[in-house]
Amino acid sequence: MKPIQPTAEQRALPASPHWPAFLQLLPGLLLTAAIATAALTVRNLTGWMALSPLILSIVFGMLIRNLAPVPVAVEPGIGFSLKRILRFGIVLLGLQVTAGQILSLGGAGLAMVALTLVTTFVAIRLVGRAMGVDRSLTDLIAAGTSVCGASAVIAANTVVRGKQEHVAYAIACVTLFGSLSMLVYPLLAAPLGLDARGYGLWTGSTIHEVAQVVAAAFQGGDVA
Structure with missing residues (x-):
């Protein structure tokens, strides 16, 4: 029988009881x-x-x-x-998130967040399947786009178990488009006729990263 070869990690450090x-x-x-x-x-x-x-x-x-x-x-x-x-x-x-913070959005705000999340996740998975994109990569992009960016990609990969290049690609996608949204959204608020609260809800429910949401919504004032 051929002996089992040690992995790279096992060869990296001496196998000794003095090396905990x-x-x-x-x-x-x-x-x-x-x-x-x-x-x-x-x-x-x-x-x-x-x-x-x-x-x-x-x-x-x-x-x-x-x-x-x-x-x-x-x-x-x-x-x-x-x-x-x-x-x-x-x-x-x-x-860090309390029930009071979630409920402060109100019924309409909660419904919009839930609808946006589900619709975005399902739509990306359907489009990815139609385009022949790897299923793991599609799921990671869907999670990052619909939930909260890079954090969601990394958390979702504990279940999806995609390749590391899939994780990197998904993070690159949500980072790129989230950053673009951070710059473009403030320019669209006036043409779309959004007040401060509407702009804040739109920004928070569609931009990926929390930090990007704060940067974009800040342009709409404290209410946004």
């Missing part, structure tokens, strides 16, 4: 923590609160992966961050 599992995760955890810290620092230094640290972190990670060789030793920590820490972060993100 946590130390195997440490290089990757330090790298991801450094990227997150850099993203927050850039956002704070620029003073542009609409600049999403999540998007900055993704961009920094892509640059590092493509411009420099990434040591195999960081892979276990990156995987742990993706599968465990990220999911915990998504739970914390949900805990």
Whole structure:
């Protein structure tokens, strides 16, 4: 019988009882923590609160992966961050939203949000299927577009289990079109005859990232 060969992750660090599992995760955890810290620092230094640290972190990670060789030793920590820490972060993100905030939208606002979400998700899946786009990629784009951008793409991939290039492509799509919407929406409010509340609801229900929504809606005043 042919012996089982160790994986790249197993070869990266010595298999020794003196090298606990946590130390195997440490290089990757330090790298991801450094990227997150850099993203927050850039956002704070620029003073542009609409600049999403999540998007900055993704961009920094892509640059590092493509411009420099990434040591195999960081892979276990990156995987742990993706599968465990990220999911915990998504739970914390949900805990920031209270029932009172949701109910403050009113019946019409809640109905519009629900209708927009379902319609967008179903429409993208149908169009993707008609165009022959990979099912996993279609689902990720649908989740990112209809829910909340890059966060939704990453969270949905824990169920969809798409390829990493599918995740990157879906995030690129929602980032690009969300950023364009952030710039174009303020120009469309007056031609469409939207008041401040209507503009805010339209912006919040159709733009991808929360930070992009805030940036676009701010142009409509505090009510928006």
